[in-house]
Amino acid sequence: MRTTLQLSNGKNIPSLAWGNGSSGLTASGEMAATLGTAAIQGGITHIDTAQMYFTEAETGEAISNAGVDRSTVWVTTKVSESSNTKTTLEDVRRSVTQSIARLGSIPNLLLIHNPFVPQPGRIGEFWTYLEALVKDGTLEGCSLGFSNFRPQDIEEVFKVATIHPVCHQLEYHPYVLVHLEPVLALHRKYNIVAEGYGPLTPIVRHSGGPLRPVLERIAERKGTDIGNVLLQWTIQSGVVAVTTSTRSENIKKLANLFKQEDLTDQDLKDIEAAGRSVHFRFYSEHMTEEFPNPALPDGEVFR
Ligand SMILES: NC(=O)c1ccc[n+]([C@@H]2O[C@H](COP(=O)([O-])OP(=O)(O)OC[C@H]3O[C@@H](n4cnc5c(N)ncnc54)[C@H](OP(=O)(O)O)[C@@H]3O)[C@@H](O)[C@H]2O)c1
Numbered sequence: 001m002r003t004t005l006q007l008s009n010g011k012n013i014p015s016l017a018w019g020n021g022s023s024g025l026t027a028s029g030e031m032a033a034t035l036g037t038a039a040i041q042g043g044i045t046h047i048d049t050a051q052m053y054f055t056e057a058e059t060g061e062a063i064s065n066a067g068v069d070r071s072t073v074w075v076t077t078k079v080s081e082s083s084n085t086k087t088t089l090e091d092v093r094r095s096v097t098q099s100i101a102r103l104g105s106i107p108n109l110l111l112i113h114n115p116f117v118p119q120p121g122r123i124g125e126f127w128t129y130l131e132a133l134v135k136d137g138t139l140e141g142c143s144l145g146f147s148n149f150r151p152q153d154i155e156e157v158f159k160v161a162t163i164h165p166v167c168h169q170l171e172y173h174p175y176v177l178v179h180l181e182p183v184l185a186l187h188r189k190y191n192i193v194a195e196g197y198g199p200l201t202p203i204v205r206h207s208g209g210p211l212r213p214v215l216e217r218i219a220e221r222k223g224t225d226i227g228n229v230l231l232q233w234t235i236q237s238g239v240v241a242v243t244t245s246t247r248s249e250n251i252k253k254l255a256n257l258f259k260q261e262d263l264t265d266q267d268l269k270d271i272e273a274a275g276r277s278v279h280f281r282f283y284s285e286h287m288t289e290e291f292p293n294p295a296l297p298d299g300e301v302f303r
Pocket residue numbers: 018019020021022048049113147148169170197198199200201204225226227228242243244245246247250253283286
């Protein structure tokens with residue numbers, strides 16, 4: 001299993017991220033900072049944060065408290081601040097500069113949090129603002145991407161982009177594969193790496209459906225747990241796994257993920273086949289408007 005994935009701009013992104021945007025962590029800045037430090041000290045080299053989580057300052061704190069060099073940790077953040085009136089380059093510059101101040105450094109990757117951050121019809125224009133900030137040095141060395149973009153949003157960016165978007169962060173697990181087909185086709189076309197959040201959704205927010213027996217069989221054979229199997233499936237599919245945990249035993253498990261033996265090609269195929277029989281999206285506020293769901297059952301869902 002690869003510890004990093006290469007982006008189209010030649011940079012290598014760590015393939016496992018610990019996110020501080022989940023409930024519990026966003027509610028307590030202190031937890032985001034102390035658990036972030038534990039994750040980094042345990043060997044995790046990628047922290048996922050966002051303006052919207054109010055945990056950017058704690059991300060910077062976690063890195064400095066871990067006692068590691070900033071260059072050894074990859075930081076992904078997301079811009080969400082935009083004015084209700086006509087957003088200008090200066091509005092976006094101010095918002096991004098505040099993120100950099102909270103983080104204590106320029107992030108490695110900056111994403112537009114969702115396609116509704118720019119005003120309607122202005123995704124391309126917003127993208128050119130981010131490009132301007134890279135070009136004038138405000139975001140020196142920072143890679144750019146987006147999150148929760150539908151196919152039409154991705155195409156809007158490519159109409160104008162002079163700096164190639166390298167990553168797309170989106171809910172990614174076996175139960176959204178059919179819905180994501182048109183999105184993943186654009187990833188292949190434009191050489192975009194997916195960062196998959198909610199990778200444990202099929203087991204923590206769903207009863208498990210047809211995937212559960214497949215995951216359990218593989219986990220038993222490998223002497224691991226079904227969470228690890230899902231995360232390995234994500235990374236071996238070429239997707240950055242953006243997960244999280246608030247418990248030190250799970251953070252330790254995460255940090256040990258790369259010591260696991262790889263899943264076999266047959267394991268990968270079996271997980272994908274079971275996943276494709278159900279459509280279940282947990283973060284339903286994203287990517288559902290004007291992007292119809294597939295006609296599949298949703299399995300047995302925890303409500
Ligand atoms: N771009 C976006 O719009 C967006 C949206 C949502 C999330 N995100 C990012 O993605 C990150 C992760 O999101 P997520 O919470 O949806 O991730 P997830 O990986 O699907 O779920 C994490 C949950 O799984 C549990 N867990 C961890 N390891 C486990 C294991 N081995 N077995 C069973 N359960 C386990 C954790 O519980 P414990 O705490 O009890 O360990 C935690 O509640 C967020 O923090 C955020 O940074 C981004």
